[in-house]
Amino acid sequence: MSSENKILTTDGLPLEVSLKKAEKRNKIKAFLLVAPLLLFLLITYIFPIGEMFTRSIDDRMITNMLPKTFESMKKWDGKELPPEEVYRSFYEDYKILAEKKVHGKLGQRLNKEKNGFNSILKRLFRKVKSNQIDESKSIKEQIIKIHKHYRNVDYWRAIKRTAPPYTINKYLKGMDMYLDEDGNVAQVSEDRRIHRILWLRTLEIALFVTIFCFLMGYPIAHLLATLPMKYSNLLMICVLLPFWTSLLVRTASWMILLQQQGLVNDFFVMIGLVADDSRPEMMYNKVGTYVAMTQILLPFMVLPLYSVMKTISPSLMRAGKSLGGTPFVAFWKVYFPLTIPGIGAGCLLVFILAIGYYITPALVGGASGTLISNQIAFHMKQTLDWSFASAMGLMLLTGVLVIYWIYNKLVGVDNIKLG
Amino acid sequence: MRKLSKLLLALSFVVSVTSSAFAVTVASWGGAYTESQKLGYGDPTAKALGIEINWVDYSGGLSEIKAQKEAGAITWDIIDLFAFDTINGCDEGLFVEFDFDKDFPAAPDGTPASEDFFTGMPSKCAVGNILYSWNYAFDTRAFSGAEPKTIKDFFDTKKFPGKRAIYKSALTNLEIALAADGVKMGKGGDRLYRFMEEKDGYIDRAMNKVKALCEDPNGGCVFWSAGAQPPELLVAGEVVMATGWNGRFFNAEVGEGAPIKQVWDGQGLDYEYFALVKGGPDEANAKKALAMMTNTEMLAGSAKYIAYAPWRKSSLEIIKAGEPWYKDGKTEMMPQMPTAPANTKNYFLVDPFFWADYGTEIGEKWEAMKAGLN
Numbered sequence: 001m002s003s004e005n006k007i008l009t010t011d012g013l014p015l016e017v018s019l020k021k022a023e024k025r026n027k028i029k030a031f032l033l034v035a036p037l038l039l040f041l042l043i044t045y046i047f048p049i050g051e052m053f054t055r056s057i058d059d060r061m062i063t064n065m066l067p068k069t070f071e072s073m074k075k076w077d078g079k080e081l082p083p084e085e086v087y088r089s090f091y092e093d094y095k096i097l098a099e100k101k102v103h104g105k106l107g108q109r110l111n112k113e114k115n116g117f118n119s120i121l122k123r124l125f126r127k128v129k130s131n132q133i134d135e136s137k138s139i140k141e142q143i144i145k146i147h148k149h150y151r152n153v154d155y156w157r158a159i160k161r162t163a164p165p166y167t168i169n170k171y172l173k174g175m176d177m178y179l180d181e182d183g184n185v186a187q188v189s190e191d192r193r194i195h196r197i198l199w200l201r202t203l204e205i206a207l208f209v210t211i212f213c214f215l216m217g218y219p220i221a222h223l224l225a226t227l228p229m230k231y232s233n234l235l236m237i238c239v240l241l242p243f244w245t246s247l248l249v250r251t252a253s254w255m256i257l258l259q260q261q262g263l264v265n266d267f268f269v270m271i272g273l274v275a276d277d278s279r280p281e282m283m284y285n286k287v288g289t290y291v292a293m294t295q296i297l298l299p300f301m302v303l304p305l306y307s308v309m310k311t312i313s314p315s316l317m318r319a320g321k322s323l324g325g326t327p328f329v330a331f332w333k334v335y336f337p338l339t340i341p342g343i344g345a346g347c348l349l350v351f352i353l354a355i356g357y358y359i360t361p362a363l364v365g366g367a368s369g370t371l372i373s374n375q376i377a378f379h380m381k382q383t384l385d386w387s388f389a390s391a392m393g394l395m396l397l398t399g400v401l402v403i404y405w406i407y408n409k410l411v412g413v414d415n416i417k418l419g
Numbered sequence: 420m421r422k423l424s425k426l427l428l429a430l431s432f433v434v435s436v437t438s439s440a441f442a443v444t445v446a447s448w449g450g451a452y453t454e455s456q457k458l459g460y461g462d463p464t465a466k467a468l469g470i471e472i473n474w475v476d477y478s479g480g481l482s483e484i485k486a487q488k489e490a491g492a493i494t495w496d497i498i499d500l501f502a503f504d505t506i507n508g509c510d511e512g513l514f515v516e517f518d519f520d521k522d523f524p525a526a527p528d529g530t531p532a533s534e535d536f537f538t539g540m541p542s543k544c545a546v547g548n549i550l551y552s553w554n555y556a557f558d559t560r561a562f563s564g565a566e567p568k569t570i571k572d573f574f575d576t577k578k579f580p581g582k583r584a585i586y587k588s589a590l591t592n593l594e595i596a597l598a599a600d601g602v603k604m605g606k607g608g609d610r611l612y613r614f615m616e617e618k619d620g621y622i623d624r625a626m627n628k629v630k631a632l633c634e635d636p637n638g639g640c641v642f643w644s645a646g647a648q649p650p651e652l653l654v655a656g657e658v659v660m661a662t663g664w665n666g667r668f669f670n671a672e673v674g675e676g677a678p679i680k681q682v683w684d685g686q687g688l689d690y691e692y693f694a695l696v697k698g699g700p701d702e703a704n705a706k707k708a709l710a711m712m713t714n715t716e717m718l719a720g721s722a723k724y725i726a727y728a729p730w731r732k733s734s735l736e737i738i739k740a741g742e743p744w745y746k747d748g749k750t751e752m753m754p755q756m757p758t759a760p761a762n763t764k765n766y767f768l769v770d771p772f773f774w775a776d777y778g779t780e781i782g783e784k785w786e787a788m789k790a791g792l793n
Contacts, residue, residue, distance in 0.1 A: 101512075108507065111775075115776055118775065119776045148617075191623075191784050192784055192787060193787060194786045194790065198786070259655060260656075260657055261656040363644060366640075367640065368790075370587075370790075380480075381478075381479065382778070384507060384511070386485075
């Protein structure tokens with residue numbers, strides 16, 4: 001087609017070009033409309049996750065602090081105590097750090113790798129500061145005299161492990177493993193394997209809470225959707241009321257209700273259900289966690305279910321019944337499939353919220369009240385091992401994404417409906 | 420990336436900076452404790468120096484101040500914290516190092532500050548504020564005959580059946596377990612810590628002792644996490660004995676008349692400190708305020724409101740002279756102090772260095788032990 005035959009608009013431009021222009025302008029407008037949201041997501045979501053990721057693998061600080069030590073450790077096989085050369089370069093590196101007054105950070109970092117490091121480094125610091133180390137003699141002899149840990153090869157192995165500037169060690173630690181000095185993945189000693197237990201416990205609790213929420217939330221949502229407006233509004237307020245109460249208050253009230261000398265147990269004893277000296281334990285164990293968390297998360301299940309059920313016409317059930325189905329068959333074949341989008345949304349919401357809970361389990365869960373999020377908080381606040389906390393946070397996030405992916409495969413994300 | 424992150428963090432603190440300019444901001448634990456600090460020495464100091472002192476609540480740990488520093492927008496001047504936090508914070512370079520005799524006023528009789536302190540500071544960045552105790556209390560309704568008197572009784576489920584409440588983490592639990600298992604504490608508990616640090620098997624021995632108590636059908640454990648829990652668990656009849664902080668027990672026992680009684684044998688003395696933030700918004704005034712708040716008279720003031728002992732020995736003289744010192748005007752405070760001679764016959768000083776160094780590994784073992792409880 002030649003250019004003369006092109007259809008022109010009133011201002012003399014070819015229609016094609018003019019259309020493209022208009023489309024482009026529309027696209028920009030549309031983009032500008034969503035730009036604030038995009039920016040918001042970028043700043044509050046993508047960026048912090050990226051930052052967390054770098055933090056979890058970045059170990060450059062120590063690599064820069066002990067350059068000579070790592071250089072001389074390359075030749076050391078890690079089987080027995082390192083040679084004089086390693087001790088000497090470590091001493092030289094440490095002296096520089098002490099002069100710059102940043103030796104404290106090294107102690108902090110190494111103590112995370114192997115507990116007890118900080119205090120033996122402080123002993124070394126006192127020697128270095130008072131010039132008690134004679135550089136013309138064997139440094140090794142002098143250092144191992146400071147504390148018996150310096151004669152323990154484990155401590156030197158710990159230093160060697162921190163050599164690479166980037167490391168996946170924190171992720172391995174989150175699964176009770178570590179990279180040994182030969183670069184193989186090894187298990188930590190049995191009496192310290194705690195993270196795997198915590199992961200499983202976190203998943204277990206989140207799963208059961210989701211199931212309980214579903215079992216309790218489904219009938220409530222159904223009732224809400226089918227009752228006449230004046231009753232359902234009242235019921236709705238009852239569902240929402242916990243939303244407006246502080247989390248801690250709700251947790252504390254469950255403690256008052258469920259403890260062994262609590263109201264529920266008192267009532268059981270009063271009606272003669274149990275004997276006074278054999279009151280069941282409903283608090284400071286998993287039962288307490290399940291009860292409190294289910295109640296707290298219930299609205300997150302009820303609301304999506306309700307909004308989906310509200311859109312299902314009651315005539316569908318009647319049609320099912322008039323076509324010969326028993327009430328159950330009509331429910332199972334007609335009503336239930338229509339509520340699946342709501343179930344999906346509710347279950348995902350509850351599960352994801354439950355997986356990150358930690359205050360409630362810590363208060364009501366007793367010995368089983370430590371979850372993976374407690375561990376994250378512990379390392380954030382107490383040990384200041386932020387890289388480990390970041391690694392565990394990302395592992396948790398990955399877990400959630402995997403569950404989302406499985407859900408997508410099984411049910412399909414398009415089937416999620418919040419209203 | 421780094422720059423952007425700094426900018427973002429800075430942005431989030433800007434609001435709080437602008438609202439707290441030209442005032443000294445102290446971060447503390449809140450509740451009755453902060454109240455005692457505010458009334459005892461905060462307000463008098465602010466008045467005397469003609470500055471404003473703001474109290475903000477936080478829940479312990481160094482994460483907030485570290486985040487503020489990384490953002491380059493520090494909003495706190497003074498922080499009230501545990502010993503191991505002052506050690507870690509000092510190592511991380513977050514706090515100002517003190518020259519105690521120069522930076523803090525001497526006692527009224529001229530004793531230099533460093534000698535007036537109850538004991539040495541754990542780091543150069545810490546100045547003592549109060550001493551409190553990890554002791555235990557029992558429900559007076561639970562035992563008709565003999566009453567628990569020693570730390571061994573806490574673990575003796577034959578003589579004193581019933582559930583116990585203990586702290587959720589290993590801190591102080593290992594110490595009392597060893598003491599109850601027959602290990603002599605030594606002066607201020609130094610033997611306990613030396614054994615745990617240097618000899619094999621002592622940490623496991625302590626854990627097994629706790630485990631045995633928790634699995635005992637006549638015993639059993641409830642783990643508490645918030646300071647308000649132990650007296651509540653006792654009053655509710657949920658447990659018969661509970662470890663806890665003596666100030667909380669005092670409040671329940673004296674303030675509210677709860678049927679509980681404290682046992683001081685085997686108590687762990689622990690400290691609370693102030694640290695001065697390096698590069699805080701008003702460092703000069705904060706330093707002045709800190710020196711005044713921790714002087715003899717001011718520290719004695721806080722003991723009017725809570726049963727924690729002041730860090731300065733000379734403060735005790737003021738309390739003694741002013742008895743009954745408690746705000747109700749009739750309770751004598753000296754016998755309630757964790758440092759009273761009758762209460763320190765058998766005690767240990769909670770060792771912050773031990774816990775700063777070995778806390779993580781012990782914590783992992785502790786959680787593994789708890790996970791194995793049936």
